[in-house]
Amino acid sequence: MxxxxxxxxxxxxxxxxxxxxxxxxxxxxxxxxxxxxxxxxxxxxxxxxxxxxxxxxxxxxxxxxxxxxxxxxxxxxxxxxxxxxxxxxxxxxxxxxxxxxxxxxxxxxxxxxxxxxxxxxxxxxxxxxxxxxxxxxxxxxxxxxxxxxxxxxxxxxxxxxxxxxxxxxxxxxxxxxxxxxxxxxxxxxxxxxxxxxxxxxxxxxxxxxxxxxxxxxxxxxxxxxxxxxxxxxxxxxxxxxxxxxxxNTYELQTILMVLFGGIGTLWGPLLGAVVISLISNALWAQFPQQQQIILGALILIAVIWMPGGLVSLFQRFGWLRRHPVWGPPPMIEAEAPRALFPAAVSSTGEPALRCEEITRRFGGLTALKRVNLEARSGQIAAVIGPNGAGKTTLFNLITGFDRCNGGTIRFGETLLNRLAPYRIARAGIARTFQTCRPFPSLTAWETLLLPALAAGLSKEEAIRAATQMLERLALREQWDASPEGLPPGQLRFLEIGRALMLRPRVLLLDEVMAGMSPEEIHLVHALLREAVAAGCAVVAIEHVVPAIMPIADHVYVLDFGTTIAQGRPDEVLRNPAVIEAYLGTGEEAPVNA
Amino acid sequence: MLQLQTYLLLLLTGIMWGGVYLLMASGLNLIYGVMKVVNLAHGDFIVVAGLLAVSLYGAFRAGPALAIPVATLLFLLVGGLIYRGLLARVETTAPQGELRTLLITFGLSSIISNIALLIWGGQYQSVPFFQSAVHLGALFFPESLLVSSLLAFALAFAVQLWLTRTRSGRLVRATAQSELGAASCGLNTGRIRLLTFALGAAMAGAAGALTVVLIPVQAASGGFMTVQAFTLIALGGLGNYLGALLAAILLGVIEVSSSYFLGASAASAVIYVIFILVLIVRPQGLLGQRGRI
Incomplete structure (x- = not known):
């Protein structure tokens, strides 16, 4: 129907x-x-x-x-x-x-x-x-x-x-x-x-x-x-x-025109420039001295009562909306779907990403203290731990959004410590964020195109890859939806899709399954299994321990910035230190988590 | 010996000018510290208060003793009205909220300076008060500078005391540090923001009425004064009082010595150069997090 x-x-x-x-x-x-x-x-x-x-x-x-x-x-x-x-x-x-x-x-x-x-x-x-x-x-x-x-x-x-x-x-x-x-x-x-x-x-x-x-x-x-x-x-x-x-009057007038017409739009500046030019031309003839006062007042009016500009008056009826780039996604025939991940370069089990002794201090607080982590291709490593254990800091260090105070992070032979985040992303380490960070100005389709183009695909390849990803994430019907209009689960999928469009060798997932329904978790598991089969190394931070344990090969438990346990999932869950970190010993007041 | 005396004079004059700059910037600092709004009309408040003092002098031969209270009260009212009528309508925390408040004060600056131009014309004007020179040993200073800087440091000290030692000051600091936290403790943060903006405007008014004895102003001087004040508080770390004091003294000394060694027109370029260098090299200010409101 x-x-x-x-x-x-x-x-x-x-x-x-x-x-x-x-x-x-x-x-x-x-x-x-x-x-x-x-x-x-x-x-x-x-x-x-x-x-x-x-x-x-x-x-x-x-x-x-x-x-x-x-x-x-x-x-x-x-x-x-x-x-x-x-x-x-x-x-x-x-x-x-x-x-x-x-x-x-x-x-x-x-x-x-x-x-x-x-x-x-x-x-x-x-x-x-x-x-x-x-x-x-x-x-x-x-x-x-x-x-x-x-x-x-x-x-x-x-x-x-x-x-x-x-x-x-x-x-x-x-x-x-x-x-x-x-x-x-x-x-x-x-x-x-x-x-x-x-x-x-x-x-x-x-x-x-x-x-x-x-x-x-x-x-x-x-x-x-x-x-x-x-x-x-x-x-x-x-x-x-x-x-x-x-x-300075030119500066003032220009800013006023764009605001008045609609900032960041195609037609707004034109509309604003023409209207304000004509108004100020008339003003100049009538009130040469008061002209700037009136212009200043118009800025106030535009900013306070018309934040979207003149264009927004039309936009309300769907007019003058920005046209999605190269949309809509083409229908694809039954061709072989493009691999989500590059062909495995190393055999399964080889370490793809290696963090050695990494330390990060914020003032007096040591968020991470000599932490070691290895992500092996074709395996899923889970990072678990209570709030404030340093899990997200670890991801920020790996992806270059934050810098270590000590230790090394290697991707294959490349040292990542001083690389810019976009270089790390293009090299093949993709991440998601703990709270989704969508692009409100882009459609779902464009959100997927962006990393594909950044990763160096040609226009045709990028369009094909993004179309396939839309199909995979069951988002095809919402291709021109703004992220703000998507329900939280689909937003999360879009975020995962955005990371996958980089065709990563290492995929870092920050609590993607938090708050997901069992069906959605099932879809994520399927995606992760495919990633692993293609030789991708997955590192997943999870709060929902049962959601990740069934598919994890290796588990790291962080608490107060140190690794308190690691190993196979069943071993780790029996470890007394882990039980203590999660449940307390019963001898002290429970920590607010 | 003469060399040493010159340097000492430059240093002391610089510190005094620093006090004056601090006075001219403290309203801006308070408003930014609490509301995260850069009031681009700040310099225009100062200019209008100064021109008002000029008119008061012209009408009644009255000096700063009358002009300061009049300007302070007037701008307390004007600040309150501007907040109620304009700024309160824009959420600072919303996306682009910061930009929108900036644009509001930008438009306001254009309105105020051009109204001032219509009323007072474009000539530089000043109030001839405190015109004698004060001798301190072998050094002598203009009386206007000495008086202004003493009052300036006194006012800065008073504001600091108010912020740290009184109940209302504590509420303001709480709002500055976390508006959400303050609101959830039951503070009426809207009223505190109103109070802050009105007080910041009043401080600009007081500064303008006083410093016009020292710095001649004309209707369009406001933009330069805003940049100067912003440079100072940016160097000190936006919203940081201790940093602002330090930055004021530093800027005063730099300005006085650069106009002594390089000439007056170069000195006005120096301030812009410092401004941009500060923004690029040390956007968190001299002291960083320490000494924040």
């Missing part, structure tokens, strides 16, 4: 959505053509309005890429506008370059500068990044004011000035280009990585995403776009001075 219902509605839903997506693009196309007509046949005022609107569209998309898609809100992106303006002006004044060469030079200079700046600044989080960028853009303004090279604090005219119509047309092309760039980003693996790291940077790293590189690329794209706007601005006004190149 459910199947039939699904077959009926599924293509219909898709078709209406495609139709609506096409509708949005159609409106966009009409608006662009109208813009071209204004640029060609409009008077000077209209063309100037078109120019400044398109300028803000470009700035809004520049800001949206770094602050909306990657979630790193910057209060200094206008600094790159200033840099672009200055580089273009210098090229024109000093070397008489043509405007397009100057613009190209400005973009290149901004990207070259953004590369080291982004590498350093993007290590900062949240407000630190936002305010750090604010400081940087002030330093830029100070340098521009104090250098006598291009006009100093008074400014200087620029020799090559385009006609208003000409500049408006070029700016319009750039605005359309920035919309297309964002649309492409949202459909590309890079966009997928950015959305994932915006949602949860650690989970993205665990899925094999080099988050630092992705952020820096986004930062450079954003800087290049802003610099392009700056270069064209100089060409339009024919004058350069620090006050208008590093203009």
């Amino acid at each position: 459910r199947q039939r219902h699904f077959r009926l509605t599924f293509p219909a839903r898709r078709a209406t959505r495609l139709f609506k997506q096409a509708g949005a693009w159609l409106i966009f196309g009409v608006a662009a053509v109208a813009g071209v007509l204004i640029a060609l046949f409009g008077n000077g005022d209209q063309a100037q309005l078109l120019f400044s609107t398109c300028l803000f569209v470009v700035l809004a998309y520049a800001w949206n890429i770094i602050s909306g898609l990657s979630g790193y809100v910057s209060f200094g992106q206008v600094g790159f506008f200033g840099i672009g303006a200055y580089v273009a002006a210098t090229c024109q004044i000093a070397w008489q370059w043509d405007w397009y060469l100057a613009a190209l030079g400005a973009v290149l200079a901004a990207v070259v500068l953004a590369l080291p700046l982004g590498t350093v600044m993007l290590r900062l989080q949240g407000i630190f990044f936002a305010l750090g960028m604010f400081g940087l853009s002030h330093i830029g303004a100070l340098i521009a004011t104090s250098t006598p090279l291009v006009g100093g604090s008074m400014g200087e005219p620029v020799p090559i000035v385009g006609s208003t119509q000409e500049t408006a047309l070029v700016m319009l092309v750039c605005a359309v280009g920035s919309v297309l760039l964002t649309a492409w980003l949202l459909r590309s693996p890079l966009g997928l990585r950015l959305l994932a790291l915006r949602d949860d940077e650690k989970a993205a790293e665990a899925s094999g995403v080099n988050t630092n590189a992705s952020k820096v690329v986004a930062f450079c794209l954003s800087a290049g776009l802003a610099a392009l706007a700056g270069a064209l601005y100089v060409w339009n006004v024919g004058f350069i001075d620090p006050g208008s190149a590093f203009n």
Whole structure:
């Protein structure tokens, strides 16, 4: 019954959505053509309005890429506008370059500068990044004011000035280009990585995403776009001075536009930029002095009462939703299913992962003290122990999210101690998290695609592997569901699937079976047996001892950071030390667990 | 000998300026410590209080003795209203809550500074009070600096006493350390946050009304002052009082010596450079976890 219902509605839903997506693009196309007509046949005022609107569209998309898609809100992106303006002006004044060469030079200079700046600044989080960028853009303004090279604090005219119509047309092309760039980003693996790291940077790293590189690329794209706007601005006004190149009002307006339209969306910045440009153009004519006060008030309104922006008003009816990347999953014919795990490289029983004497201290607390652990390929090792025994710390150390104070962790011959988490993940050590860390912006389908692409599969291979995984996890019907809409059990499966998409040699499971129904536990057991048969080494932390004991080959019992017992499951469970750790000796007050 | 005297003068002047900076930053520190909100309008509060003192001086020839209580009370009220009307509507703990509060204060900063521009115009203004020089042995200091820094250290000390020795201060610290924990012990954390924001704004008001005798302000100076204050509390470790004291003295000495050796315009760039270096190298502040509210 459910199947039939699904077959009926599924293509219909898709078709209406495609139709609506096409509708949005159609409106966009009409608006662009109208813009071209204004640029060609409009008077000077209209063309100037078109120019400044398109300028803000470009700035809004520049800001949206770094602050909306990657979630790193910057209060200094206008600094790159200033840099672009200055580089273009210098090229024109000093070397008489043509405007397009100057613009190209400005973009290149901004990207070259953004590369080291982004590498350093993007290590900062949240407000630190936002305010750090604010400081940087002030330093830029100070340098521009104090250098006598291009006009100093008074400014200087620029020799090559385009006609208003000409500049408006070029700016319009750039605005359309920035919309297309964002649309492409949202459909590309890079966009997928950015959305994932915006949602949860650690989970993205665990899925094999080099988050630092992705952020820096986004930062450079954003800087290049802003610099392009700056270069064209100089060409339009024919004058350069620090006050208008590093203009805080531009920053304020840009942020307002994106928030107003809808941050992190495809159409939000466009909608916001056009609406706010028209409003502030009208305000400027009426209340030149109060303009900024009104803009500030609009920011308050947008943030407090309209957190999703204008776009969210449409979104409520399913319009303008982001299109899942390369979806829907294709139907696969009866071909041989792709192996979930790479072919066993070593014979069963060989140690794949070896932790020797690892120690981790947090201040005065020793969370792990000289712990040894071996994961053998083709075997399941269980790690059990009371709360606070150091089990999750152990996983964090192995996967690079935390660093040992002593000891070594080896994967085959590779020393893992200092490798970045994403490298460890790509090398073939996958993990799940104790509490699920899904990506709310990604669909179930995209959540599985992400690690497959990170692990180096081609687009076609990744699509095929992700489709098969959806089938395996019985999630095919929910392929375009947001993780927030999935019940807890399926969310857990999605998390396991995400780890399996890395095709791991070592699989670290952190309490995956907690709270699962017997049927779900059965499915996990089946998956684990398949993993083991393929030569994968499984290490499972479990609280529910009966859930793991039947399939475990080896058991480690941790308590207060040390291994108090290890061996075959039946031996360990009879060990008096283990019984004491779990149940107490009866002579002391029970510890709150 | 003369060299030594110069260095001593630079050091003492630096420490005094440090006191002034501490005063200008302590409201921001309190608000961040308790609410995890960076109030980007903080500098604008200071500027408006300063310009208010200028107007009071112009109208009644009244000095800081009148301006400080007036500005303090006014900003206590303004802070309370801003919290009730705007910040209380956004959950700080929600996803992007921190960002949204930041954007609210960002918008607020633009509103306040531009209203100030409409009222007071864009010229730098100051209150000519405490204009004599005070001799201490062979060294002499501007009276305005001496008075401001003494009051500043006194106020910082008073806040510290309030936080550690009084019942209401303890409640505020409890909320700062764990809002959830405080709420589950039956504290009305909403009211404590209201109190904190109002007090932080009042501290900015007091700082502005006092320091205008020393630092001329204009309507748009607020942004720079916010960055300066944020640099200080970031260097001290956000929300850390002991660290802020240490950072204030350090920044004061650096600023005074860099403007002595490099000139005034370079000194204003130095503050931004320090700011970014602090963010990158030591985001947890000089003292880290120790001395937190």
